[in-house]
Amino acid sequence: MNASKEAARDWVAAHERQLSDWHQIIWNYAEPAWREYRSAAWYVHTLREHGFSVEEGSGGMPTAFCAEWRNGEGGPTVGAYAEYDATPDHSQQAVPWEAPREGLSRYAAGHVDPHSALGIGALAGVLAAQHAMRQHHIAGRLKFFGEPAEKTCGSKPIHAAKGYYDDVDAFISFHPAYLLPHCNSVNWDVHAGCSYGRVFTFECRHAETWGGPSPLRTLWPAHALAPRAPGALDAACLMYTSSKYLYGAMLPRNSGWYITEYMMTGGQATADNQTARIAQLYYCWRAPTVEMMERVAEVLENNAQHVAAMTHCTCRGEWVQKNRPGLPNHVMARLGYANLRLAGPPQFGEEARAFGRKILENLGYTPPEDPFLPECSQLHDPEEVDAILRESLPPWQKNMLSDDYTEYGWHAPTVRLFIGRCMVERPQDGPQTVLPSWAFDALGGKRECIDPTIFSAGRTIAYIILDLLTKPEVLARAWEEFTERTGGGKGGSRWIPPLLPADHPAPIHFRWPEYVTTPRGERQWWLPESPFDRASGT
Structure with a gap:
């Protein structure tokens, strides 16, 4: 030494x-x-x-x-x-x-x-x-x-x-x-492989237009009229289930890949007579190669656009991460x-x-x-x-x-x-x-x-x-x-450039879990402690 x-x-x-x-x-x-x-x-x-x-x-x-x-x-x-x-x-x-x-x-x-x-x-x-x-x-x-x-x-x-x-x-x-x-x-x-993450946001902005004009002449607010659109929560549920059904068709089962999902937002539960206007699903998938990752991305994007059309919603996808395999x-x-x-x-x-x-x-x-x-x-x-x-x-x-x-x-x-x-x-x-x-x-x-x-x-x-x-x-x-x-260094024939654009915004605007300060206390977890937990001591 x-x-x-x-x-x-x-x-x-x-x-x-x-x-x-x-x-x-x-x-x-x-x-x-x-x-x-x-x-x-x-x-x-x-x-x-x-x-x-x-x-x-x-x-x-x-x-x-x-x-x-x-x-x-x-x-x-x-x-x-x-x-x-x-x-x-x-x-x-x-x-x-x-x-x-x-x-x-x-x-x-x-x-x-x-x-x-x-x-x-x-x-x-x-x-x-x-x-x-x-x-x-x-x-x-x-x-x-x-x-x-x-x-x-x-x-x-x-x-x-x-x-x-x-x-x-x-x-x-x-x-x-x-x-x-x-x-x-x-x-x-053997180094780590790729990881992609994408948030799909479904929005039902005009639920009252589902099914055409109402035959009733009424002064009731449009949001209370039936029939109403299935809405964003239905879109998220359809996205979840349809993508589950298609897991086996995205990539071979023996290739060491997997995918997880996380419901970030599932409607706004503040009224019982409202169509869910917004829902967000975050998908993260991992596989050994960029080519495999892009195939999964194509299937998910296709699913998202179709379920949005079925549920009277719009859909947008935003990347959280796209990283390259290890060298x-x-x-x-x-x-x-x-x-x-x-x-x-x-x-x-x-x-x-x-x-x-x-x-x-x-x-x-x-x-x-x-x-x-x-x-x-x-x-x-x-x-x-x-x-x-x-x-x-x-x-x-x-x-x-x-x-x-x-x-x-x-x-x-x-x-x-x-x-x-x-x-x-x-x-x-x-x-x-x-x-x-x-x-x-x-x-x-x-x-x-x-x-x-x-x-x-x-x-x-x-x-x-x-x-x-x-x-x-x-x-x-x-x-x-x-x-x-890399076949010649940075820019070489086997070099993989960054997968995100240089102007990619940080995905900080999503509803990630966090600590919050409210009138009920400082630095509380966003999911409050349950009184049932306190009662049972577990």
Whole structure:
């Protein structure tokens, strides 16, 4: 280990308590996609305190940012990022039993993966590298992005389309491990696939014109006359069912794709004699290739226009996200894994194990002394991980699942890094069912369980940054591979440009779940707590 990496390692060690406190702030904010106001403001303030210049609201996204810091003249630009969106329906305290956060609906948001650790781990790496750059006079620029709404794969396609990634020489993408064998490793060939998201809005603006003029001469208001149009809610129901029926015809069933839907708005339930004037359905689908994604888009668009005509409605579609499949870079993968080996995977102490044992006890198991999967603290060779992933994929398929980090890889060589986190191993003496999600969520908020992940990520990311800044031959090889894989670099024959236009607006105007302030209280979840929940104590 050279002197600059020692300086970065020592910075992380000296700031462990502060990093832990920072993580608790973001974890407790628990703000969902497109509504991460406090979390983004915290990052902006903290980065400015550390000398970064920060553009708030980058790309027209109120909870995004773009931060820059330069040391000396010249040198490469290395990019990293924070995510900080939480997931609705995962409200959970950092306790070893199911307990939604105090004073909130059980349907409020909570950090699942957790993105709170993703962001603080990446920030730790960038600040540790900044410290080493100053101390050892290393020239270069750090570019740190605030990326909201990863759960909708939302911000990175917009940043990419608007040119924010065009001046970066290499990217580092980090995520806490969420499945095996992706644990204390990096992606090799199998990267994430595509994700598209589109909102269909059905509106019945003139329900009174359904069926022609009324034979009655009346002064009753037009909205109360029968027959009235089926309306927007019927359109949404028909869209939902017709698209369900056609799932099997959109793409082959064995191609590793899937689609989900979410009813954003279902009429305005304030009068019992009104036709539903507006309804919105959000569709998100994932598949390995852009061609497959476009086929699904065609079917959904066709369905939407037909059901609108059937129900006396208009229909418009608006894109939330369109992201590209991942592009491998073996040079970056080798560099990332070498530095992960140097930094070391996280190790979890007795307090963490005691917390895990208590979770298992409360679920009816007899816990072992070490309740965590051993893989959480072990290194995993990326080529061996890749071979395991390939066992479940057809030979033609190059990508699986989806994540919008893939946008970075089409603009500069990118490494995708996974650091282990506590995962409880289910004993054989109890219910042989999937462990509940609250247990996973609680582990992400317990300091002793999540902090080692943050510290390992911080060391690893700092080491990668320092190598990229001081080893021009490695960066040159990474760009040679990038150029070959894209058929000539950006604009090459195999390069995929951003899938959204440069003027694409941020999809912040939809009715995304959020916290609200009303006369009934501050920072309430948009779905109020039920009195039945309070009465039952569940």
